[in-house]
Amino acid sequence: MATPVTATQLTPDNAHTVVDHDPEQLGRRLSKAPSMAKDTVFEKSPGVLKIEAISSVFTHWYLWVLFLFVFLISYCYGLDGTMRYTLQNYALASFDSLAQISTVTVVRSIVAAAGQPVYAKISDFFGRASILFIAVFFYVIGTIVQAASKSVATFSGGAVLYQLGYTGLQLLVEVIIGDSTSLRNRLFFSFIPAAPFLINAWVSGNIVDALYKGAGWEWGIGMWAIIVPVLSLPLFAILMMAKRRAKKDGLLEGIPKQNLLSVSLWLDFANKVDxxxxxxxxxxxxxxxxxxxxxxxxxxxxxxxxxxxxxxxxxxxxxxxxxxxxxxxxHHPILPFRLLRDRTILCGLGIALMLNTCWYTQGDYLYTTLIVAFDKSIIQATRVTNIYSFVSVVIGFTLGAVVRYVRRLKWFIVTGGSLFILAFGLLIRFRGGTSPSDFAGLIGAEVVLGIAGGMLSYPTQALVQAAVKHERMAVITALYLATYSVGSALGNTIAAAIWTNSLPHHLITNLNAAGFTNATELAAAAYGNPFVFVVDYPIGTPERTAVDSAFYEVQRYLCIAGICLSVILFALTFGLRDVRLTDEQSFEDAEEHTLTEKDREAIRAAESNLVVK
Structure with a gap:
């Protein structure tokens, strides 16, 4: 078997002959022109060649500085995301459209699902730093539009642009970590972008409370149009410094030059992006x-x-x-069907889909439920909604350290799936109430949910990345995150369908049963802007008691839907392969499970006639 050329072996003479065994393309080309077999070599994408060359010059100092700057930009968009998740409740309530929060979130999830593959192809085509520039641009524009919006339509439009930026930054940091870490260390370092939740979970509530009572939700969102570009500069600088060093050492010589004014370049890019x-x-x-x-x-x-x-x-x-x-x-499908022959990839994507679908059934309206049904303050409600993220990061870092020595992941993921079901069982029981025991029960349920999440999301991503070669790591990571986003859209859709079709009915029924002649008006006020309603009707008033009961019941429906879906999630965990993680960036025999005998014959035919220039 011919040995593929690696980035460290590149010279000006052989830089164009990096072999990439992609049997779908290989088989297609051989079937169309068998005579091509002797000339069949597949170039790695220029962006992949660049990052491999750049990574080869990373010293320990470079890596730690790189991870520090990854943490900074992650802290920035992580704090913003946590705050914006809360502030959008008040933004939509100010338009008397709080029930449309799921619509906004679904639109964002759709944009994220479609945007991930595009960013992956951009990074493979033009390099990792190109994502940073594009993502920050959309992030800033979207933030400005949202902060200046006066209607749901404008706010949603800004959310689309903001999500394009957020999606790019999220993928960038995950791909950079995947580029520069070994299989056994990847899980631990993959939690660096999530590490800010250890701080943000406790401070974001205070910041939101201060902003809402002071400058307002508009400035709480708008200030990130200034902060994000400033904090992204250090990450861009370290990438440019590494590129300059690689160029000085001659490692970038021979990598195909790209003329951005070339029509053929953009046509080729459009084809590969699909x-x-x-x-x-x-x-x-x-x-x-x-x-x-x-x-x-x-x-x-x-x-x-x-x-x-x-x-x-x-x-x-x-x-x-x-x-x-x-x-x-x-020619280059978004969903690489060949890779789905590997059950780790297929089940891993299924877990990503179901994880967010399940979570959003209980999480989409959790903040509103905390304010109304549990009678909690802005600070308390924000902190509770962040418990899941905080606990999952703590568990994830701990698990990442353990996996460095255990080198196995599957049975941790299976355990996480079982805990997910347990958590939803607790959430069904503790769905509302003003007593300390009710609130403690909810916190306990969210803690269990966070433990499960720490054993599921990033560990599954690490296994899915380990199932492919480096050339397709950005694409499979994007596909995993895109599936995650589709799960968010499904979860929000289910939550919105239950909420919008159940809550108005329960509100009117309960208020009528309590003897209110203006039940329809009260129900409309509680449904449209519950944050104002709870101020006008505090705990103990008949109106509030009737409304709280309606919220309890609808939250119970949401959690029942979640526990049913969690059973599917748990079943999928058993389909993952129990591979032993190594010190390599990727397995040499990665993707072997995706090859048919026809694929193998095509590869052997090409390699037996391979001419390395």
Whole structure:
């Protein structure tokens, strides 16, 4: 078997002959022109060649400084994300549209799902630093639009642009860590971007409270348009310094030059990004999921033409077109079907999908439930909603240190799946109440949920990354995060469907049962802006008692949906392979499980005739 050329072996003469065994492309080219076999060599993407060359000059000093700057930018967008998750409640409430929070979140999730593959291809094509520039641009523009918005439509538009930026930064730090760490160390270092939650979980509530009572939610969001660009500069600088050193050592010589004004370059990029597939994916998710969040809880709206037509086009037109395009026509499909032959990748993506789907069923309206049903302050409610992130990071770092020596992950993930079910069982029991025991029960449930999350999300990502070669690590990481985002969209859709179709009915029923003649007006006020309602009707008033009871019941429905879905999540954990992690960046035999005998014959035919220039 021919030995692939590595980045450290690059010279000006052989830099174009890096072998990349991709049997889908290899088989396609051989079937079309068998005579090509003797010339078949696959170049690694220029961005991958660059990062391999740059990583080869990383000293321990470079790595620790790099990880420090990764932490800084992660702290920045992590604190912003935590605060913005809370502040958007008040922003939408100010428009009397709090129930549309799921719609905004679903739109963001759809954008994230479609954006991840694009960023992965950009990083492989143009280099990792290119993501940073593009992501910061969208982050700033989106933040400004949201902060200046005066309607739900404008706020949602800003959320789309902001999410494009957030998605890019999130993928960038994960890919950089994957580029520069070994398999056995990756889990520990993968939690560096999540480490800010150890601090933010406790301080974000105070910051949100101070901003809401002072400058307002507009400045609480808008200030990040200044902070994010400033804190991203150090990370950009360290990447440029490493690139300069690699260039000085001659490691970048021979890597294909890219003319950004070349039409053929952009046509090739559009082909590899699969723009048609991305458009169909976004259309499918939008048409299939958004109607459930827009029905607004009334049976009459489900029978309206816009809702019916949208659902029909989503499930009967967009979804089949997406599947047919990806299977039959896409040269570089968003979903690499060959890789799905590996059960670790298939089950890993399933876990990513179900993890966020389950979490958002209980988490989407948790903050509102804490304010109303538990009668908690802004600070207390924000801290409770952050418990999951805090505990999962603590468990994740601990698990990462253990895995460095144990070198196994599967059974930790299986344990996490079982704890997820236990947590939802506790959440069904502790779904509201003003007694200390009710609140303690909720905190205990969120702690168990956080322990489960720490054993599931990043450990599964590490196993999925270990199942592919370095050339496809950015793509598989993007696919994993994209699936995560689709799970967010599904979870938000389920939560919104339950909330909007159940809460108005329960509010009116309870208020009528309590004897209020203006039950419809009271229900509309509690549903549209519960944060004002709880101030007007404190604990102990008949109106508040009736409303609290409605919130208890709907939160119970949400948690029942979550526990049912958690069973699927638990089952998927058993499908992962129990591989032994090594000190390599990736396994030499990665992707072997995805090859058919036809693929192997194609590779052998190409390698037996391989001519290295």
């Amino acid at each position: 723009l048609i597939g991305l458009f169909l994916l976004a259309a499918t998710l939008s048409l299939c999921l958004l109607p459930f969040t827009l029905a607004a809880g009334t049976a009459s709206k489900w029978r309206t033409a816009p809702i019916i037509v949208t659902l029909v086009f989503g499930f009967a037109v967009a979804l089949p077109l997406f599947i047919v395009w990806e299977v039959k026509f896409a």
